[in-house]
Structures are given as C-alpha cells and as structure tokens.
Amino acid sequence: MAYEAPDYYAIEELLSSEERMVRDTARRFVEDEYLPLxxxxxxxxxxxxxxxxxxxxxxxFGSTLPEEYGCANLGHVAYGLINQELERGxxxxxxxxxxxxxxxxxxxxxxxxEDQRREWLPQLASGRAIGCFGLTEPDFGSNPGGMRxxxxxxxxxxxxxxxxxxxxxxxxxxxxxxxxxxxxxxxGCRRRARCAVRSPASRRRATGSxxxxxxxxxxxxxxxxxxxxxxxxxxxxxxxxxxxSGSS
Ligand SMILES: Cc1cc2nc3c(=O)[nH]c(=O)nc-3n(C[C@H](O)[C@H](O)[C@H](O)COP(=O)(O)OP(=O)(O)OC[C@H]3O[C@@H](n4cnc5c(N)ncnc54)[C@H](O)[C@@H]3O)c2cc1C
Numbered sequence: 001m002a003y004e005a006p007d008y009y010a011i012e013e014l015l016s017s018e019e020r021m022v023r024d025t026a027r028r029f030v031e032d033e034y035l036p037l038x039x040x041x042x043x044x045x046x047x048x049x050x051x052x053x054x055x056x057x058x059x060x061f062g063s064t065l066p067e068e069y070g071c072a073n074l075g076h077v078a079y080g081l082i083n084q085e086l087e088r089g090x091x092x093x094x095x096x097x098x099x100x101x102x103x104x105x106x107x108x109x110x111x112x113x114e115d116q117r118r119e120w121l122p123q124l125a126s127g128r129a130i131g132c133f134g135l136t137e138p139d140f141g142s143n144p145g146g147m148r149x150x151x152x153x154x155x156x157x158x159x160x161x162x163x164x165x166x167x168x169x170x171x172x173x174x175x176x177x178x179x180x181x182x183x184x185x186x187x188g189c190r191r192r193a194r195c196a197v198r199s200p201a202s203r204r205r206a207t208g209s210x211x212x213x214x215x216x217x218x219x220x221x222x223x224x225x226x227x228x229x230x231x232x233x234x235x236x237x238x239x240x241x242x243x244x245s246g247s248s
Pocket of ligand 1: 133134136166168
C-alpha cells in the first residue's frame with residue numbers, strides 16, 4: 001500500500017496541485033526505487049550512487065532555479081516537499097540532494113559569474129557533476145565568524161588555505177563552494193569570500209592521475225567579497241598552513 005503521511009496540521013489542503021504532484025513523485029521514488037536499495041547500501045557503508053542520474057531526471061537538483069540552466073523552476077514549497085520525502089528515505093539521501101541544490105547550485109546561481117552558471121549549473125542539474133559546500137571547520141561549526149580559512153589573492157587567482165570538516169560529498173565533489181576570509185581591504189577590514197573551486201577529485205578525473213596535492217585555487221572573478229554590515233573588523237589571525245580537506 002502507498003505510504004500515507006500523517007497530516008496533523010492539515011497542511012495538505014494548503015498545497016497547490018503542482019506541489020502535491022511533486023511531493024507524490026518524490027514519495028514514489030523513495031518508496032519504489034530508494035528504499036529497496038538502502039538496507040544493503042547501509043550494511044556495506046556506501047551511498048547508492050546509482051540513484052544520482054534518477055534524482056537528476058526527476059528534476060530534484062537545483063529545482064528552484066531557472067530552466068535555462070537545466071533546472072525545473074519550481075517554487076520553494078515544492079523544493080521543501082522534495083526534501084521532506086527524500087529525508088524519509090534517508091538523511092544521507094536528503095543531504096546529498098539539498099547540498100547539491102541549496103548549498104552549491106543556489107550560491108553559484110546567486111553569487112557566481114554568468115560563465116560559472118553556464119559551466120556548472122547544467123552539469124550539476126544533470127548529476128554529471130557533484131558539488132560540496134565547505135563552511136564548517138574543526139574549531140568552528142555553529143560560529144563561522146571564527147573561521148580561519150583564508151583566500152589570498154595571487155594575480156588572477158585566490159589561493160585557499162585552511163581546513164574544513166564534515167563536508168558532505170567532500171571526497172567525491174567536482175566543484176566546491178568554499179567559505180574563506182579574504183585578505184584585508186584598504187580599510188583594514190577582513191572580508192568574507194565564497195569561492196567556487198574545481199575540486200581535486202575533478203582535476204584527477206580530468207587528468208586521469210592523482211596529481212600533486214597543492215592548495216586549492218579559484219579564479220579571482222569567482223570570489224564575491226562583502227564587508228560586514230556594521231563595518232566592524234575581525235582580529236588578525238595567522239593563517240594555518242594546511243590545505244583544504246573534506247570529509248563526507
Ligand atoms: C552529517 C553531517 C553533514 C554535514 N555537512 C556539512 C557540509 O556539507 N558543509 C558544512 O560546511 N558543514 C557540514 N556539516 C557541519 C555542520 O554544519 C556543523 O556540524 C554544525 O554547524 C555544528 O557545528 P559543530 O559540529 O562544530 O558544533 P558546535 O558549533 O561546536 O556546537 C556544539 C553544540 O553547542 C551548541 N551551540 C553552539 N553555539 C551555540 C550558541 N551560541 N548558543 C547556544 N548553543 C550553541 C550547538 O547547538 C551544539 O549543540 C555537517 C555535519 C554533519 C553532522
């Protein structure tokens with residue numbers, strides 16, 4: 001029998017027919033295609049990657065973004081319903097889809113250049129590329145104001161220097177949206193930057209080799225820095241020497 005979710009707050013009647021259709025599609029996918037795979041995948045300690053093309057086909061990656069980038073152009077309620085249903089299947093499944101959508105595709109769409117949108121969004125929407133989002137650090141999770149990772153400008157690039165932890169898809173991603181503190185501006189204020197970085201996994205796939213381990217770099221045009229609203233300056237920190245790393 002098809003799964004019937006309890007509806008204690010009578011939310012069902014607030015949904016449009018399109019939102020219900022999207023929700024039911026996600027529910028059917030979880031019921032018919034994901035749950036039969038998950039027990040074995042759990043026992044073997046792996047993520048069932050075969051669902052990625054199917055998630056893409058159903059329009060679940062970057063579903064609120066415009067069709068011109070290969071996305072479904074759905075509303076935010078529909079996006080929430082998709083994630084509610086994926087979460088019922090498995091929190092790891094929901095994390096995979098919501099990191100790809102909300103933490104990678106959305107920032108690239110909102111803060112990236114048009115070239116970055118054209119390069120990455122169709123690939124991420126179709127599941128040909130996987131993204132990750134690096135904010136949390138070993139010493140700073142809930143308090144990103146304490147972040148130690150820096151983005152230092154070198155010619156046309158930013159060199160990232162720091163350590164990230166708990167990064168969903170960090171070890172398999174083709175592109176990483178990394179949060180870092182940019183070097184000081186002329187006013188002496190530290191600025192925050194988001195950099196989209198072609199990840200080591202992507203470079204390995206491109207070159208067919210493991211390659212040398214070096215500090216990640218992002219084209220200078222990819223960083224979008226913003227001054228803090230209150231104009232306050234953060235304290236000077238000496239940059240750590242390790243390069244970016246991720247864990248899923
Ligand atoms: C499965 C998983 C996937 C993740 N994926 C990602 C990812 O893709 N990218 C990424 O950047 N991060 C990711 N994270 C990291 C996640 O965002 C952090 O775990 C989270 O920000 C909390 O940080 P923390 O673990 O360092 O805990 P802490 O910040 O040390 O918090 C510890 C506890 O103290 C509480 N606390 C902290 N500050 C306050 C305060 N000011 N007032 C009251 N209580 C407070 C917290 O609520 C918590 O209970 C992931 C984490 C997990 C578990």
